[in-house]
Amino acid sequence: MKRKFVKKIYIDPETVDYPLTQQIIASVSSDILEFIPASKLLLEKSGNISLGQGKKIILVSKFEGDFLKPCPGTSRDYLCCQYHILNPVMGCPLNCSYCILQAYLNNPFLRVYANLEDMFNQVSDYLGHFPGRLFRIGTGELTDSLALESLVPLSQWLIEYFADRKDVIFEFKTKTDDIDHLLDLEPPPNLVVSWSLNPQKIIQKEEGGTVSLERRIRAAQRVQRKGYKVGFHFDPLLIFPGWEEEYRRLLDMLFSRVSTQGIIWISLGSLRFPPSLKEIIQKRFPSSRLIYEEMIRGLDGKMRYLRPTRLHLYKKIINQIKQVDDKVFCYLCMESADVWRRSMGFSPQSNAHLDFLFAQSIEKRFQDIQLSLPDLSHYSLIHSSFFLKNK
Amino acid sequence: MSGDIFPSYPKIKTKYIFTSLKLDQIDNRDETFRFTDEENYSRLQKSISQVGIIYPLMVQKKGDTYGIISGFKRFQIAKALNLSQVPVRILDEKISPELTFEIALLSHSREYRLLEKVRALLILKKLRVPRPRLVQHYLPLLDLPVSEYYLESYLKILNFSFSTLNYLSRYQLSLKQIQMFKGLSHHEQNLLVDVAEEFKLRGLELQNIIADLRESSRRNHQSVYQILKEMNWLQFLQGDTNSRSNRLSQLKKLIKEKRYPELMKINQELKIIKKGLKISCPHYLSWDGSLERPGLKLLLNITTPEEIQGLIKDLSNGRNILVLTRLLEKL
Numbered sequence: 044m045k046r047k048f049v050k051k052i053y054i055d056p057e058t059v060d061y062p063l064t065q066q067i068i069a070s071v072s073s074d075i076l077e078f079i080p081a082s083k084l085l086l087e088k089s090g091n092i093s094l095g096q097g098k099k100i101i102l103v104s105k106f107e108g109d110f111l112k113p114c115p116g117t118s119r120d121y122l123c124c125q126y127h128i129l130n131p132v133m134g135c136p137l138n139c140s141y142c143i144l145q146a147y148l149n150n151p152f153l154r155v156y157a158n159l160e161d162m163f164n165q166v167s168d169y170l171g172h173f174p175g176r177l178f179r180i181g182t183g184e185l186t187d188s189l190a191l192e193s194l195v196p197l198s199q200w201l202i203e204y205f206a207d208r209k210d211v212i213f214e215f216k217t218k219t220d221d222i223d224h225l226l227d228l229e230p231p232p233n234l235v236v237s238w239s240l241n242p243q244k245i246i247q248k249e250e251g252g253t254v255s256l257e258r259r260i261r262a263a264q265r266v267q268r269k270g271y272k273v274g275f276h277f278d279p280l281l282i283f284p285g286w287e288e289e290y291r292r293l294l295d296m297l298f299s300r301v302s303t304q305g306i307i308w309i310s311l312g313s314l315r316f317p318p319s320l321k322e323i324i325q326k327r328f329p330s331s332r333l334i335y336e337e338m339i340r341g342l343d344g345k346m347r348y349l350r351p352t353r354l355h356l357y358k359k360i361i362n363q364i365k366q367v368d369d370k371v372f373c374y375l376c377m378e379s380a381d382v383w384r385r386s387m388g389f390s391p392q393s394n395a396h397l398d399f400l401f402a403q404s405i406e407k408r409f410q411d412i413q414l415s416l417p418d419l420s421h422y423s424l425i426h427s428s429f430f431l432k433n434k
Numbered sequence: 435m436s437g438d439i440f441p442s443y444p445k446i447k448t449k450y451i452f453t454s455l456k457l458d459q460i461d462n463r464d465e466t467f468r469f470t471d472e473e474n475y476s477r478l479q480k481s482i483s484q485v486g487i488i489y490p491l492m493v494q495k496k497g498d499t500y501g502i503i504s505g506f507k508r509f510q511i512a513k514a515l516n517l518s519q520v521p522v523r524i525l526d527e528k529i530s531p532e533l534t535f536e537i538a539l540l541s542h543s544r545e546y547r548l549l550e551k552v553r554a555l556l557i558l559k560k561l562r563v564p565r566p567r568l569v570q571h572y573l574p575l576l577d578l579p580v581s582e583y584y585l586e587s588y589l590k591i592l593n594f595s596f597s598t599l600n601y602l603s604r605y606q607l608s609l610k611q612i613q614m615f616k617g618l619s620h621h622e623q624n625l626l627v628d629v630a631e632e633f634k635l636r637g638l639e640l641q642n643i644i645a646d647l648r649e650s651s652r653r654n655h656q657s658v659y660q661i662l663k664e665m666n667w668l669q670f671l672q673g674d675t676n677s678r679s680n681r682l683s684q685l686k687k688l689i690k691e692k693r694y695p696e697l698m699k700i701n702q703e704l705k706i707i708k709k710g711l712k713i714s715c716p717h718y719l720s721w722d723g724s725l726e727r728p729g730l731k732l733l734l735n736i737t738t739p740e741e742i743q744g745l746i747k748d749l750s751n752g753r754n755i756l757v758l759t760r761l762l763e764k765l
Contacts, residue, residue: 284655332652332653332655335649335650335652335653336653337653337693337694337695337696337697339697349696349697351696352696
């Protein structure tokens with residue numbers, strides 16, 4: 044299905060020869076294409092284009108920076124799982140009210156970086172510095188991994204590269220059901236397709252442009268049947284009237300359709316956002332009520348629910364998951380050791396330990412990945428030092 | 435006597451006749467071009483009664499009489515002082531209404547107040563001045579930035595309730611401050627103006643109260659009016675024995691409790707528990723109000739060796755241990 048929301052594709056002439064650019068040019072009507080240097084476009088237009096308008100405009104250019112980065116776990120006071128994010132695309136065509144990208148990205152366009160060879164070279168170089176450990180890498184942090192697939196066919200490149208990397212679990216994270224292209228492939232054991240889930244009531248009100256809960260779960264069911272591993276992200280978990288019942292029904296629906304044995308991980312994270320996002324949400328989504336719940340400014344400077352509220356949220360969800368299958372790997376995103384202990388019954392000792400626990404669970408539960416027994420000492424390297432050293 | 439209306443403003447080529455008119459020759463009922471505030475009569479009245487009208491009224495022939503373009507206040511004062519005639523400049527009746535109003539705008543030497551600017555823009559809009567001309571030509575004339583945003587924001591101000599407009603005008607609030615009333619019903623605006631008047635609130639203080647009320651209303655799916663009603667807000671306006679500052683702090687506390695019920699409850703409990711702690715040397719006990727970092731900060735001011743002994747005794751006191759334990763449990 045071609046995404047009709049894209050009204051314009053700007054292509055930096057510098058990228059015309061890249062295979063990805065060629066694919067994009069070949070797949071769209073020429074009347075929405077325009078060739079213009081990215082720097083000129085950004086200078087002339089980005090100031091006049093709203094976030095909403097920018098979601099309909101793709102800018103294909105070259106990226107000179109680091110494609111691969113450690114997830115920006117923003118505070119030492121919260122545990123971060125040391126996930127890595129890969130950014131061949133920055134900006135998301137979906138329109139979730141709570142999306143942090145509204146305050147994070149410095150221009151409104153959907154930016155596609157076509158120099159994929161540079162990207163893969165960077166990844167190989169980086170991974171080469173940290174032998175003996177498993178990395179979890181995904182593209183779903185600064186965009187939706189699959190929402191642009193019909194126009195920007197990135198999956199094939201990513202799958203082709205990562206299928207051979209035994210030291211990586213690669214994740215496509217999405218709120219769409221654009222998975223047909225994946226069903227035509229033989230699933231690599233180290234590929235995960237995951238969905239962010241929220242009750243339908245929230246999807247309807249707060250997650251513009253995404254597909255319904257039913258369609259997300261149906262898509263998960265289809266890829267699981269095909270043999271892919273699946274993941275689920277309850278992030279952001281939200282407080283709203285009737286949330287307990289709504290999440291209970293969601294989990295019932297999920298576990299009645301998707302086998303827990305094929306679920307590689309489930310993340311939980313409560314709503315959090317930088318204070319500056321509040322005004323943006325008020326302006327762009329005046330009917331949204333999410334930001335008016337009682338919140339405090341956390342140790343990372345972000346707004347979040349009070350600790351007792353978060354604990355209540357996590358305990359409810361975790362208990363229900365564990366009742367169905369206590370082997371499913373569940374983790375909290377950006378929470379303190381204390382919240383871990385009180386909601387999960389234990390706490391990782393450090394970020395590295397949490398990272399290691401992932402590998403341990405994967406090694407135990409998914410033998411087809413053929414991971415050797417993980418060693419904790421390989422997970423405690425400081426990855427940011429790599430970037431500093433290589434600047 | 436006649437001459438150019440604004441010799442230093444060559445764009446306006448209109449001529450005027452300078453003369454005097456009897457008051458009954460002037461009809462002040464047509465207020466098409468009236469945009470200035472009606473306040474501050476007394477000073478002008480005093481000046482006119484002492485030295486007469488220095489600046490002539492600007493009028494234009496309308497049938498058998500003359501309509502006022504500029505000088506409504508001077509006319510009213512002249513009438514009140516029973517003056518028989520007033521000095522006027524008579525504008526050519528053939529000039530367009532827009533140019534007439536532009537002349538009226540230029541004839542005032544002082545800086546216009548916010549509501550005067552709004553009324554002026556509204557008059558220009560009624561005269562069907564094209565929007566680009568409003569922005570490019572008239573906004574600078576009114577000392578406003580050349581921007582569609584400003585035009586739109588200023589025109590919207592007139593949607594506020596009458597008492598809100600009075601309040602804005604009296605306290606000379608800025609465009610940014612005025613936005614606090616945006617989206618509230620006229621009834622809600624009037625209630626909040628009553629609160630502001632009672633407690634003499636202006637600017638930031640009122641802005642914070644309205645922001646909390648507005649957020650409470652969204653959080654609780656109620657209107658601001660319902661929230662105020664639930665809080666029985668009238669009791670705060672009509673306190674007899676209670677001082678004004680006491681009533682204001684009670685009102686603010688209640689609004690905060692509505693907006694942050696859990697946080698307020700926890701902080702209140704902590705304050706009570708903290709009072710139970712008995713330490714003899716000067717001390718300051720605090721905690722992270724965010725509830726994020728469990729722990730207490732106890733700052734002690736110890737000046738003598740005896741105080742150290744006293745402190746050891748205080749901290750090993752069973753009652754103090756109990757209080758500290760309860761505090762930590764809350765955090």
